[in-house]
Amino acid sequence: MIPVEYYIILSAILFTIGVTGVLVRRNALIIFMSIELMLNAANLAIVAFSSVLKSFSGQIFVFFVIAVAAAEVAVGLALIVEIFKTKHSIDVDQMNSLKG
Amino acid sequence: MHLSEAVNTGYFFLAPWLVFAPLIGLLINLIFGSRFSEKGIGTVASLASGASFVVSVLLAWSLASSHGAAVTVPFLEWIHIGALELDWAFRVDSLSTTMMLVVSGVGTLIHIYAIGYMHEDVRFKQDPGRFRRFFIFLNLFIAMMMILVSGDSYLMLFVGWEGVGLCSFLLIGFWYDMDTLGRPSWANSNAAVKAFVTNRVGDFGFLLAAFTMFWALGSFQFDEVFEAAHTVAPGIIVAITLFMLIGVAGKSAQIPLYVWLPDAMAGPTPVSALIHAATMVTAGVYLITRSAELYMLVPQAQYIVAMTGAITALFAATIAVGQYDIKKVLAYSTISQLGFMVAAVGMGAFVAGMFHLVTHAFFKALLFLSAGSVILGLERGHHHLAHGHHDDHGKSGGKAGKKKESQHKDEEHGHDGHEVFDPGDMRNMGGLRKTMPVTFWLYLIGTLALAGIVPFAGFWSKDEILLDASLHYPTVYLLLSIAAFFTAFYMGRQIWMVFFGEARHEAAAHAEESKPIITVPLMVLAALSLLGGALNLPFEGFHTLGHWLEYTLHEVEALPLNLQVAGISTLLALLAILLSWLIYGRNPLKAGQPDPLKKPLGFLFTGMENKWFVDEGYFAVIVNPFKKLSQFLADVVDWRFWHDWFHEIVIAGTYNWLSTTALNLYADQKGIDAFANWLGTATQSLSAAMRKVQNGFVRSYALSVLLGVVLILGYLIVK
Numbered sequence: 001m002i003p004v005e006y007y008i009i010l011s012a013i014l015f016t017i018g019v020t021g022v023l024v025r026r027n028a029l030i031i032f033m034s035i036e037l038m039l040n041a042a043n044l045a046i047v048a049f050s051s052v053l054k055s056f057s058g059q060i061f062v063f064f065v066i067a068v069a070a071a072e073v074a075v076g077l078a079l080i081v082e083i084f085k086t087k088h089s090i091d092v093d094q095m096n097s098l099k100g
Numbered sequence: 101m102h103l104s105e106a107v108n109t110g111y112f113f114l115a116p117w118l119v120f121a122p123l124i125g126l127l128i129n130l131i132f133g134s135r136f137s138e139k140g141i142g143t144v145a146s147l148a149s150g151a152s153f154v155v156s157v158l159l160a161w162s163l164a165s166s167h168g169a170a171v172t173v174p175f176l177e178w179i180h181i182g183a184l185e186l187d188w189a190f191r192v193d194s195l196s197t198t199m200m201l202v203v204s205g206v207g208t209l210i211h212i213y214a215i216g217y218m219h220e221d222v223r224f225k226q227d228p229g230r231f232r233r234f235f236i237f238l239n240l241f242i243a244m245m246m247i248l249v250s251g252d253s254y255l256m257l258f259v260g261w262e263g264v265g266l267c268s269f270l271l272i273g274f275w276y277d278m279d280t281l282g283r284p285s286w287a288n289s290n291a292a293v294k295a296f297v298t299n300r301v302g303d304f305g306f307l308l309a310a311f312t313m314f315w316a317l318g319s320f321q322f323d324e325v326f327e328a329a330h331t332v333a334p335g336i337i338v339a340i341t342l343f344m345l346i347g348v349a350g351k352s353a354q355i356p357l358y359v360w361l362p363d364a365m366a367g368p369t370p371v372s373a374l375i376h377a378a379t380m381v382t383a384g385v386y387l388i389t390r391s392a393e394l395y396m397l398v399p400q401a402q403y404i405v406a407m408t409g410a411i412t413a414l415f416a417a418t419i420a421v422g423q424y425d426i427k428k429v430l431a432y433s434t435i436s437q438l439g440f441m442v443a444a445v446g447m448g449a450f451v452a453g454m455f456h457l458v459t460h461a462f463f464k465a466l467l468f469l470s471a472g473s474v475i476l477g478l479e480r481g482h483h484h485l486a487h488g489h490h491d492d493h494g495k496s497g498g499k500a501g502k503k504k505e506s507q508h509k510d511e512e513h514g515h516d517g518h519e520v521f522d523p524g525d526m527r528n529m530g531g532l533r534k535t536m537p538v539t540f541w542l543y544l545i546g547t548l549a550l551a552g553i554v555p556f557a558g559f560w561s562k563d564e565i566l567l568d569a570s571l572h573y574p575t576v577y578l579l580l581s582i583a584a585f586f587t588a589f590y591m592g593r594q595i596w597m598v599f600f601g602e603a604r605h606e607a608a609a610h611a612e613e614s615k616p617i618i619t620v621p622l623m624v625l626a627a628l629s630l631l632g633g634a635l636n637l638p639f640e641g642f643h644t645l646g647h648w649l650e651y652t653l654h655e656v657e658a659l660p661l662n663l664q665v666a667g668i669s670t671l672l673a674l675l676a677i678l679l680s681w682l683i684y685g686r687n688p689l690k691a692g693q694p695d696p697l698k699k700p701l702g703f704l705f706t707g708m709e710n711k712w713f714v715d716e717g718y719f720a721v722i723v724n725p726f727k728k729l730s731q732f733l734a735d736v737v738d739w740r741f742w743h744d745w746f747h748e749i750v751i752a753g754t755y756n757w758l759s760t761t762a763l764n765l766y767a768d769q770k771g772i773d774a775f776a777n778w779l780g781t782a783t784q785s786l787s788a789a790m791r792k793v794q795n796g797f798v799r800s801y802a803l804s805v806l807l808g809v810v811l812i813l814g815y816l817i818v819k
Contacts, residue, residue, distance in 0.1 A: 022802050031798075096796025
């Protein structure tokens with residue numbers, strides 16, 4: 001049995017990678033993927049705790065997260081497609097027309 | 101208390117029409133008068149006044165048939181405050197009906213006369229538009245006088261008292277924009293103001309009397325006051341009666357407040373006759389008679405009243421001797437005769453006073469209206485003359501006309517060189533007996549009645565006063581006898597100057613007799629002056645007025661004829677007339693000649709001529725200091741102190757400093773304004789700084805979120 005710390009560390013590493021990806025990349029698709037990475041890092045941590053605590057609620061929660069993430073991706077990708085159609089680019093640094 | 105059950109019998113229910121008949125006449129003329137002709141307006145007004153007379157007659161008849169018991173006709177609730185209950189009720193008793201009959205009777209005759217008089221007066225003064233106004237005022241006067249004499253309480257009486265004062269003011273100042281000769285000036289309106297202000301002084305006395313009455317006796321209603329008067333200290337009654345005397349002195353023109361009455365002659369002649377001779381000025385005599393029960397309680401006050409009247413009678417009679425204006429002589433004569441009445445009621449001879457009031461109303465109205473007829477006659481003569489010249493120019497061309505004109509001019513210069521013809525100046529008259537015979541005979545009847553010659557009305561009433569005085573007050577008797585002598589003398593002087601001798605002015609030579617509308621009312625008055633004495637002859641069984649008034653006055657002394665007193669007074673009157681003939685009749689005054697009394701009497705005549713300088717004295721003692729004080733208050737206190745210093749410097753200066761410097765500069769600009777501005781700039785700079793955060797880069801927002809999360813988590817963990 002692998003100790004739970006390993007899962008947590010892996011989850012933290014994945015999350016950090018996701019955060020870094022969101023912060024440093026400009027391509028909207030990559031940012032999306034990084035967000036997915038963070039969500040899955042969180043899922044991993046939840047499932048890990050779930051197995052440790054012998055509770056199914058964590059695993060049910062993860063299902064919800066996955067479902068919401070799927071919906072979010074659908075909306076997000078649709079937005080990206082529309083933005084690309086108008087601006088012929090998905091560079092988030094060029095999407096700054098809402099600045100104050 | 102007399103109960104008012106009798107209201108249901110007789111004609112007592114008509115009492116309010118005394119007041120409302122003239123008021124309706126007034127309203128008709130006020131609203132529709134502009135569509136009526138002069139005759140129509142005069143007819144409406146005369147009918148309204150006549151209706152009042154009819155009501156008075158019916159009331160007197162009802163009263164006589166119910167054996168003279170006083171009747172109170174309630175009409176309106178007026179003021180009910182706490183203990184004060186004031187109602188407008190009509191009191192019908194023998195005293196008030198006597199006054200009603202005189203006021204409405206003489207008033208109606210004067211209304212009719214005024215139709216003729218005012219037609220010519222407005223013509224000579226070139227403003228026919230005032231005809232209607234005159235009759236409206238005249239009807240208002242009758243209504244107010246009726247309120248005065250029919251009031252059931254002192255306050256209702258006061259309402260009428262003030263009302264007639266107002267009418268007097270309006271009518272004295274009727275030709276308010278000119279003087280008596282028709283020249284533009286404020287003389288007439290000044291006379292009106294003088295009358296009003298002088299009367300205010302008297303009214304103040306009346307008010308004090310009324311307030312004292314309510315304070316001490318708890319009521320204004322006549323019967324209640326008389327009943328309560330027996331229960332309080334005599335000192336209070338003395339105060340009430342003497343305050344009342346001030347009111348009487350104002351309204352009835354007694355010393356020291358008589359000065360307004362001669363000036364009141366500025367009003368049209370019917371006004372002088374109605375208001376300033378026959379009715380309004382007798383209101384004071386009525387007031388004292390009405391308050392008889394109060395005066396009877398305090399002999400000291402009675403003595404003061406009697407002396408005031410007697411001194412006024414003599415004083416005014418002496419002034420009348422030195423006057424040249426036909427109406428001024430009659431005005432001073434009125435003051436003098438009012439003095440007789442006040443002296444009579446002061447002595448407690450109420451019947452004699454009322455008797456003289458009634459006869460005086462007849463013969464003085466007659467004299468004034470005849471004087472008006474004389475003035476109109478001269479106006480006509482003057483008018484005729486002016487037009488005559490035009491005709492001369494047209495017809496004979498040049499010479500004759502010019503000659504006459506220059507002659508005429510010379511004549512005018514002869515009369516003190518004044519250009520304006522004064523139709524009221526007796527020095528312009530003379531010889532009118534031939535040109536105005538009807539007026540002459542009427543005037544003669546009035547004169548004989550006033551002078552007190554048997555059997556004219558004035559003889560009987562004056563004799564009754566003198567008889568009472570000789571029995572109770574020797575000083576008053578002496579003063580009144582001398583006054584009676586002067587009365588006969590100045591009336592004789594007037595007759596000789598006006599109607600005898602030669603015309604001293606072209607206008608007098610061409611004077612024309614008046615029309616019947618003017619002379620017929622005079623004939624009625626002349627008949628009354630001739631026969632009015634029959635009201636109260638000093639023989640057993642003929643004290644009609646005495647018995648009539650006894651219902652109201654209770655204690656009436658019916659005196660038989662005293663041959664000694666009557667003989668002395670008649671002798672004095674005849675002597676005075678003889679003396680006046682010696683001075684003015686035997687050698688008639690020539691044009692431009694000074695009064696023949698001037699030389700022998702010297703400064704005395706100057707005094708009489710100038711009214712003993714009383715007006716000047718009042719000016720020096722009261723009016724001028726008052727004006728100076730007003731000037732001082734207005735200029736120094738009000739303008740310089742309050743306005744220039746206090747208002748401009750202290751208040752406005754402080755306020756300006758406060759607003760410009762303290763509040764504006766420091767509090768507002770540097771305080772509130774600065775803070776508000778700072779708030780604005782601070783917000784601006786803050787937002788400028790914060791705007792940099794909103795750079796629109798998604799990744800920097802994400803970094804912010806991350807940092808936030810790290811901070812919050814860090815805090816939670818460290819905690």
